[in-house]
Amino acid sequence: MAVQVQQKRTALTGNYAVAEAVKLADVDVIAAYPITPQTTIVEKLAEYVADGIIDAEYIPVESEHSAISACLGASLAGARTFTATASQGLALMHEILFITSVLRAPVVMAIANRSLSAPLSIWNDHSDSMAERDTGWIQIWAANAQEVFDSVLQAYRIAEDRDVLLPVMVNLDGYILSHTVEPVLVPEKKLVEEYLPPKPLWNRLSVKTAYTLGVVGPPEYYFEMKYQAIDAIERSRSKIKEADEVYGEMFGRSYGVMEHHFMDDAEVALIAMGSVAETAYTAIKRWRERGAKVGFVRIRVFRPFPAEELRDLLKGLKVIGILDRATSPGSLGGPAFAEVSTIFVNERQRPLVKNYIAGLGGRDVPFSGFDYMIQRLLEAAEKEEVDVLCEYVGLRE
Amino acid sequence: MMLEIRWHGRGGQGAVTAAELLAKAAIAEGLWAQAFPAFGPERRGAPVLAFTRISNNPIKMRVQVYEPDIVVVLDPSLIGVVNIGEGLKQGGVAIVNSAKDPAEFRRIFPSASKIFSVDATKIALEELKVPIVNTAMLGAATKAIDAIPLERVEEAVRERFGSRIGERNVRAVRRAHREARLWESG
Numbered sequence: 217m218a219v220q221v222q223q224k225r226t227a228l229t230g231n232y233a234v235a236e237a238v239k240l241a242d243v244d245v246i247a248a249y250p251i252t253p254q255t256t257i258v259e260k261l262a263e264y265v266a267d268g269i270i271d272a273e274y275i276p277v278e279s280e281h282s283a284i285s286a287c288l289g290a291s292l293a294g295a296r297t298f299t300a301t302a303s304q305g306l307a308l309m310h311e312i313l314f315i316t317s318v319l320r321a322p323v324v325m326a327i328a329n330r331s332l333s334a335p336l337s338i339w340n341d342h343s344d345s346m347a348e349r350d351t352g353w354i355q356i357w358a359a360n361a362q363e364v365f366d367s368v369l370q371a372y373r374i375a376e377d378r379d380v381l382l383p384v385m386v387n388l389d390g391y392i393l394s395h396t397v398e399p400v401l402v403p404e405k406k407l408v409e410e411y412l413p414p415k416p417l418w419n420r421l422s423v424k425t426a427y428t429l430g431v432v433g434p435p436e437y438y439f440e441m442k443y444q445a446i447d448a449i450e451r452s453r454s455k456i457k458e459a460d461e462v463y464g465e466m467f468g469r470s471y472g473v474m475e476h477h478f479m480d481d482a483e484v485a486l487i488a489m490g491s492v493a494e495t496a497y498t499a500i501k502r503w504r505e506r507g508a509k510v511g512f513v514r515i516r517v518f519r520p521f522p523a524e525e526l527r528d529l530l531k532g533l534k535v536i537g538i539l540d541r542a543t544s545p546g547s548l549g550g551p552a553f554a555e556v557s558t559i560f561v562n563e564r565q566r567p568l569v570k571n572y573i574a575g576l577g578g579r580d581v582p583f584s585g586f587d588y589m590i591q592r593l594l595e596a597a598e599k600e601e602v603d604v605l606c607e608y609v610g611l612r613e
Numbered sequence: 614m615m616l617e618i619r620w621h622g623r624g625g626q627g628a629v630t631a632a633e634l635l636a637k638a639a640i641a642e643g644l645w646a647q648a649f650p651a652f653g654p655e656r657r658g659a660p661v662l663a664f665t666r667i668s669n670n671p672i673k674m675r676v677q678v679y680e681p682d683i684v685v686v687l688d689p690s691l692i693g694v695v696n697i698g699e700g701l702k703q704g705g706v707a708i709v710n711s712a713k714d715p716a717e718f719r720r721i722f723p724s725a726s727k728i729f730s731v732d733a734t735k736i737a738l739e740e741l742k743v744p745i746v747n748t749a750m751l752g753a754a755t756k757a758i759d760a761i762p763l764e765r766v767e768e769a770v771r772e773r774f775g776s777r778i779g780e781r782n783v784r785a786v787r788r789a790h791r792e793a794r795l796w797e798s799g
Binding site: 580 | 677
């Protein structure tokens with residue numbers, strides 16, 4: 217894409233990339249409670265507000281439950297809001313997340329993904345956001361700091377679209393992205409203003425437009441109100457694509473709801489999410505150079521789940537491997553595995569599926585781990601059989 | 614080109630900052646870079662690790678550094694405490710903060726083809742009046758990285774520390790770059 221815009225090549229951590237995007241998005245209210253590895257996002261934003269660089273209310277609340285509640289209230293009053301958290305903090309927000317989506321508050325939240333206790337761990341995996349996948353939020357999973365930055369801006373455009381009006385969660389891997397300095401192109405604010413919906417938002421509360429929110433939904437109404445939020449996330453599909461395409465036209469970068477490479481003649485493919493997908497890509501590229509017919513897929517938007525796009529892409533394959541950095545104890549495999557498996561449920565001809573669980577609690581997923589995963593996919597393709605459905609890769613015996 | 618650099622220091626010496634400043638200098642030079650700490654809580658005085666990756670292409674990997682091309686040791690008291698030579702590539706480079714002759718470190722870095730030593734503590738005490746050696750070691754480390762001109766490193770240091778303290782640190786960078794002594798194999 218040949219886009220000629222002024223963008224500054226800056227060295228930023230993933231967390232500071234979030235803060236820069238939030239600054240450019242000109243938010244009105246930030247409410248947050250610090251938690252590792254999210255802390256430097258809200259530290260930087262607090263500094264920006266204190267220095268008058270962002271003209272916003274910064275509410276230093278006493279818990280994550282209050283952080284999301286404050287954002288919900290402010291959002292319903294017409295403010296552009298932001299919060300960020302991780303791990304236990306996201307878990308503490310749990311009940312309010314459902315309320316945010318059905319009350320149709322376009323809150324944007326960054327999650328510096330971290331595992332959940334016990335044992336206590338401040339390190340990365342995807343357990344925190346995966347546990348919130350049924351709360352009605354749109355979920356974007358970034359693979360690098362540039363995509364983190366771009367996704368936060370896209371999130372505001374998606375969330376505030378009148379046909380969507382849903383909260384959006386932007387996920388960045390704790391430490392691996394949150395604390396790694398790398399190059400990020402940062403555009404001028406003027407262009408960002410052009411890209412984002414105008415403020416004030418449509419629902420700005422006033423005496424003339426007074427209405428009641430958060431009412432009781434008796435059995436006569438609850439189902440319909442809930443369904444409206446379900447319908448909204450379905451309708452968000454085209455808006456997510458549009459937000460990404462327009463972003464590409466304006467800034468030269470777009471990502472799609474998923475990313476894929478080496479798929480034209482692939483017989484097997486490995487699907488990953490988040491930053492670990494970058495390692496997966498390089499591992500697969502090396503196997504390709506040796507002639508293995510292996511493809512690469514990264515799911516970027518997990519909610520709404522891109523089932524149709526994935527079905528079209530994967531239907532001719534022999535075996536699909538899905539890498540999860542989260543578990544669903546007592547089920548057949550991890551959450552991404554379960555989701556991908558259902559897309560073929562009514563197909564007569566379908567690929568075999570295999571699940572890998574790796575990288576829990578910050579365990580590194582090295583190239584040797586990917587070599588093992590790819591090797592096992594090729595073996596399954598050869599034998600036309602999956603011997604072990606779910607394998608734990610990198611687990612000590 | 615892909616260079617992987619491992620920084621050894623103790624909490625408070627600024628190893629993470631040095632790793633970041635080198636990445637910033639690389640990015641300012643138009644290269645691609647990653648800088649990251651050994652993930653986890655920070656404790657003053659405890660051995661810490663930080664990493665920098667530099668490439669002329671986008672870096673598509675998110676793994677720890679297992680076999681660095683360059684090892685930088687900010688604190689010589691770490692020798693014998695942590696295995697500072699671990700994984701150093703055959704033909705790699707080691708840079709040690711020490712007043713000793715670089716050849717004395719050959720046994721610690723058997724795979725190194727070049728070893729630099731520089732008395733960064735003395736430089737830091739004279740230039741900064743505090744024993745914070747990260748910028749001096751950054752200057753010495755730049756000797757081993759042809760792709761990054763010293764000026765980019767100086768700019769990154771100035772940007773980080775502001776004009777007054779920045780200038781002192783730039784002096785530390787330059788002195789260490791100039792005073793580092795080289796041992797080369799064969």
